[in-house]
Amino acid sequence: MGSNILRRRRTEWLVTLPTLVWLSLFVVVPTLLVFVIAFRPANPYGGIGRGWTLDTIRALATPSYLLIAWRTLWISLLTTAICILLALPAGYTIARAPARWRNRLLLLVIIPFWTSFLVRVFAWKSLLHPDGPVKRALEALGLAGPETTLLYHPAAVVLVMVYTFLPFTILPIYAAAEKFDFRLVEAARDLGARPFQSFRRVFLPGIRTGLVTAVLVVFIPALGSYIIPDLVGGPSGEMLGNKIAQRVFTDRNLPHASALSAVLVLAVLAPLVAVLILQRKGKKSDIIMGEAP
Amino acid sequence: MRRSRFPIAVTVLVMAFLYLPIVILVANSFNPARFSSRWEGFSLTWYARLFQSPEIWAAVKNTLIVAVSVTAVSVILGTAAAYALHRFGASRLQRVHYTLIYQPLVVPEILMGISLLMAFVAAGVPLGLFTIFLAHVTFCTSYVAMTVLGRLQDFDFSVIEAARDLGASPWQSTRKILIPMLTPGIVAGALLAFTLSVDDFVITFFVAGPGSTTLPLRIYSMIKYGAPPMINALSTLLLAVTLTAVILSRRLATRHANSVTHN
Amino acid sequence: MSSDFLEFRGISKSFGPIRAVSGVSLGIKKGEFFSLLGPSGCGKTTMLRVAAGFEDPDAGRVFLDGRDITDLPPNKRKVNTIFQSYALFPHMTVRDNIGFGLAIAKRPKAEIRAEVDRMLELIRMADQADKKPDQLSGGQKQRVAVARALINKPDVLLLDEPLAALDLKLRQRMLIELDLIHDEVGITFLYVTHDQAEAMSLSDRIAVMDGGRIEQIGAPAEIYESPRTSFVAAFIGDTNFLEGRVHDCLDRDYCRLSIAGLPEILCFNDKVLQPGQPIFLSIRPEKIHISHDRPEEKAQRNCVPGVIEDVIYLGSNTKYWVRAGGYRIQVLRQHDRYFLDEKPIRWKDPCWIWWHADDGFMLDHFRKADEGLLAVPPQSVGEPINGK
Numbered sequence: 001m002g003s004n005i006l007r008r009r010r011t012e013w014l015v016t017l018p019t020l021v022w023l024s025l026f027v028v029v030p031t032l033l034v035f036v037i038a039f040r041p042a043n044p045y046g047g048i049g050r051g052w053t054l055d056t057i058r059a060l061a062t063p064s065y066l067l068i069a070w071r072t073l074w075i076s077l078l079t080t081a082i083c084i085l086l087a088l089p090a091g092y093t094i095a096r097a098p099a100r101w102r103n104r105l106l107l108l109v110i111i112p113f114w115t116s117f118l119v120r121v122f123a124w125k126s127l128l129h130p131d132g133p134v135k136r137a138l139e140a141l142g143l144a145g146p147e148t149t150l151l152y153h154p155a156a157v158v159l160v161m162v163y164t165f166l167p168f169t170i171l172p173i174y175a176a177a178e179k180f181d182f183r184l185v186e187a188a189r190d191l192g193a194r195p196f197q198s199f200r201r202v203f204l205p206g207i208r209t210g211l212v213t214a215v216l217v218v219f220i221p222a223l224g225s226y227i228i229p230d231l232v233g234g235p236s237g238e239m240l241g242n243k244i245a246q247r248v249f250t251d252r253n254l255p256h257a258s259a260l261s262a263v264l265v266l267a268v269l270a271p272l273v274a275v276l277i278l279q280r281k282g283k284k285s286d287i288i289m290g291e292a293p
Numbered sequence: 294m295r296r297s298r299f300p301i302a303v304t305v306l307v308m309a310f311l312y313l314p315i316v317i318l319v320a321n322s323f324n325p326a327r328f329s330s331r332w333e334g335f336s337l338t339w340y341a342r343l344f345q346s347p348e349i350w351a352a353v354k355n356t357l358i359v360a361v362s363v364t365a366v367s368v369i370l371g372t373a374a375a376y377a378l379h380r381f382g383a384s385r386l387q388r389v390h391y392t393l394i395y396q397p398l399v400v401p402e403i404l405m406g407i408s409l410l411m412a413f414v415a416a417g418v419p420l421g422l423f424t425i426f427l428a429h430v431t432f433c434t435s436y437v438a439m440t441v442l443g444r445l446q447d448f449d450f451s452v453i454e455a456a457r458d459l460g461a462s463p464w465q466s467t468r469k470i471l472i473p474m475l476t477p478g479i480v481a482g483a484l485l486a487f488t489l490s491v492d493d494f495v496i497t498f499f500v501a502g503p504g505s506t507t508l509p510l511r512i513y514s515m516i517k518y519g520a521p522p523m524i525n526a527l528s529t530l531l532l533a534v535t536l537t538a539v540i541l542s543r544r545l546a547t548r549h550a551n552s553v554t555h556n
Numbered sequence: 557m558s559s560d561f562l563e564f565r566g567i568s569k570s571f572g573p574i575r576a577v578s579g580v581s582l583g584i585k586k587g588e589f590f591s592l593l594g595p596s597g598c599g600k601t602t603m604l605r606v607a608a609g610f611e612d613p614d615a616g617r618v619f620l621d622g623r624d625i626t627d628l629p630p631n632k633r634k635v636n637t638i639f640q641s642y643a644l645f646p647h648m649t650v651r652d653n654i655g656f657g658l659a660i661a662k663r664p665k666a667e668i669r670a671e672v673d674r675m676l677e678l679i680r681m682a683d684q685a686d687k688k689p690d691q692l693s694g695g696q697k698q699r700v701a702v703a704r705a706l707i708n709k710p711d712v713l714l715l716d717e718p719l720a721a722l723d724l725k726l727r728q729r730m731l732i733e734l735d736l737i738h739d740e741v742g743i744t745f746l747y748v749t750h751d752q753a754e755a756m757s758l759s760d761r762i763a764v765m766d767g768g769r770i771e772q773i774g775a776p777a778e779i780y781e782s783p784r785t786s787f788v789a790a791f792i793g794d795t796n797f798l799e800g801r802v803h804d805c806l807d808r809d810y811c812r813l814s815i816a817g818l819p820e821i822l823c824f825n826d827k828v829l830q831p832g833q834p835i836f837l838s839i840r841p842e843k844i845h846i847s848h849d850r851p852e853e854k855a856q857r858n859c860v861p862g863v864i865e866d867v868i869y870l871g872s873n874t875k876y877w878v879r880a881g882g883y884r885i886q887v888l889r890q891h892d893r894y895f896l897d898e899k900p901i902r903w904k905d906p907c908w909i910w911w912h913a914d915d916g917f918m919l920d921h922f923r924k925a926d927e928g929l930l931a932v933p934p935q936s937v938g939e940p941i942n943g944k
Binding site for chain 2: 008011012013015016018019020022023024026027028029030031033034037086087088089090092093094096105107108109110111112115116117118119120122123124125126127133163166167170216220221223224225226227231241244245248254257258261264265268272
């Protein structure tokens with residue numbers, strides 16, 4: 001009897017060890033390294049210098065960095081907001097569609113996601129090009145003059161980010177809407193609620209987990225965006241991602257890059273931790289409610 | 294109850310929005326004009342130029358070498374990981390395991406790229422195809438694991454018990470029952486890993502060395518430093534390849550699911 | 557004890573905080589059709605899985621034909637299981653499914669082919685040998701599962717609620733088939749179910765389980781007519797529970813009971829009881845007779861006057877609820893004569909009910925909660941629930 005348990009344990013370790021070791025080596029250790037290197041000075045000839053210092057970290061407090069951090073934050077928030085606003089009706093529609101349509105619609109949503117990301121950003125770059133079709137269409141409509149540039153602007157970054165992350169947002173909202181019992185909405189309407197009211201008071205809370213996933217799935221990658229601001233953002237659309245890449249490749253200043261990356265790691269952890277805490281709180285209140293006679 | 298038209302309208306707009314750039318890109322790949330503003334008729338010049346370009350071929354070769362080896366290794370690692378997570382799910386070890394597997398999926402690529410770069414530099418490993426391989430396996434394994442895990446969760450384990458009951462040893466029941474039944478899921482995971490490896494840019498950018506240019510890196514430099522319309526053709530081809538792989542993957546998944554539920 | 561073919565000794569098994577089975581001992585004879593009967597969560601499936609080798613008991617041993625098999629893995633036991641979901645291998649044909657056990661045992665191909673053909677004849681599916689499981693109906697899948705197990709000639713066949721997934725008609729047909737197979741093949745069957753009709757109609761003996769323990773073991777008629785506990789009385793069939801005290805015991809066969817509101821009741825006695833001891837009387841509805849007229853006084857006949865509170869006419873029989881004393885007593889009356897010729901017993905009619913003292917049984921093990929197992933528990937019909 002005991003030998004069966006031991007055998008099970010041994011199998012478990014056997015199967016788990018490969019990925020455990022690999023991921024520890026290639027995820028955990030490198031991340032720790034990033035934090036460690038942030039405490040080292042930069043080698044004037046490029047690379048990592050010797051010894052330990054807090055200068056690198058102090059260098060983060062400069063206004064240019066703070067500006068970039070702020071810009072990264074508001075661009076990510078705006079992108080998230082727009083994605084959610086667009087994904088809610090889309091996910092709702094797909095979940096309500098008859099089964100045949102549902103699969104086709106889902107496939108339509110997913111296909112762009114599976115095509116090369118770089119290629120799609122490039123497509124937007126040529127679309128938004130001064131000689132591109134969008135600009136000419138806007139000019140024809142009288143909404144833009146020959147001077148306005150659509151590219152190299154934070155707005156372009158937001159646009160392309162929304163484009164990139166929209167499928168990621170639609171899927172979790174769809175998944176939650178599919179499990180949602182729509183008779184609850186009918187009950188609300190029966191009791192007098194107008195469409196938007198029943199949407200806000202019944203549907204939205206009902207898909208809460210899907211909403212949270214959707215927010216995380218946009219906000220976190222958005223924070224770490226590199227290519228999009230790099231290709232369509234220009235200097236005024238620079239985000240943390242580009243700055244890190246610049247420090248690595250142009251300035252060869254690895255400690256600075258590390259310090260910035262460490263900031264990014266913390267920025268990415270914050271919403272995850274917040275969600276975790278909120279989930280715990282939610283569970284606690286469920287228990288308290290459940291005990292009421 | 295009359296349903297509001299608003300959500301449907303938004304959905305249609307969203308779909309149009311999603312496909313607009315792709316459609317224009319593909320269209321332009323057949324446009325022989327230098328500047329895409331003028332349409333000069335259907336032509337395959339850019340595709341021809343592509344095939345004559347040695348840098349492109351070199352990049353394709355590198356990409357394939359990496360993608361195939363990455364797929365092989367990450368399928369083995371990912372399937373084992375998924376099996377461990379499912380079979381022993383509740384234990385503390387697996388909870389740690391799950392958190393680790395989850396990391397490459399949530400961490401922004403730039404963080405993975407730079408941390409791996411730091412690690413390679415610190416360890417003195419020269420950057421090249423090998424480092425790209427190591428980096429790709431790291432995140433592909435997680436995706437394969439999640440794909441196979443999804444399949445396992447729908448898996449009726451009583452067939453494994455039935456096999457044991459009928460005399461099969463643990464290894465025999467794994468080989469004759471578990472793996473054949475998981476094969477569609479494993480293949481789906483393999484196609485996913487292949488696609489991700491072929492497509493990856495950011496992480497590859499950080500850990501690549503001179504002479505180890507993959508296709509996405511080549512595309513990026515073409516975009517950044519002057520953009521001959523060859524990119525449209527190249528992108529369209531890439532689109533076609535990844536699309537085919539994905540459709541195949543889904544076909545396999547749905548065919549398996551259909552055969553299980555058909556009654 | 558030693559004549560038992562499959563024996564469980566003191567089996568206990570917990571899953572985390574839940575005690576699925578507590579110290580259960582059980583002996584099954586060779587060739588017997590033995591059922592474990594009980595509600596969900598009573599531990600019956602756990603016992604089956606312990607026998608199969610899929611669960612290791614926390615305590616206790618399992619013996620098969622005198623050998624201790626507790627530490628043997630499932631593939632080394634001469635025991636085969638029919639799973640509730642059938643667990644057919646979806647990527648193999650019917651033929652390969654059935655022959656799987658023999659293929660693992662590395663028997664020669666010709667032998668496997670011959671045995672599989674024989675099995676296919678037995679389950680009348682010879683023309684479906686090359687189909688895949690997803691092309692079969694529920695009943696067919698079940699037969700394949702049975703064939704797949706029987707072909708290995710196991711010492712014991714374990715069946716885990718095999719009929720649960722089938723619809724009513726199919727279930728009745730498969731019941732008969734299982735019975736035939738058991739008679740033909742002569743293997744020991746251990747059958748797990750929550751359905752009393754299945755257990756009663758198929759089994760040589762039944763073990764009724766609740767909360768991880770055995771309530772009673774016996775032949776179906778024994779379980780039905782002489783339940784030991786209120787659980788067995790209420791879980792199997794229907795019954796009335798009356799609460800009272802032992803007045804005294806006349807000779808050793810009968811006791812006189814005082815039950816509030818009723819005349820003195822006589823009951824068959826198989827226990828050792830003290831006067832004044834609280835006791836519960838259980839009497840099944842079909843054992844009670846009912847009429848407008850007062851019945852003839854006879855020895856050992858309990859006659860009770862009452863008023864009709866409810867009547868449900870069911871065609872071949874009628875259920876009456878009679879208020880007598882503080883009780884609603886359920887009576888089941890078979891119509892063995894043309895019903896419309898009689899004067900019907902209607903709502904609010906005064907009436908007499910009577911039964912023979914041998915037909916009731918006394919329970920010293922009574923749990924109020926078991927009343928909830930009755931088809932129509934006393935609290936469920938219009939009665940104010942005391943104290944709640």
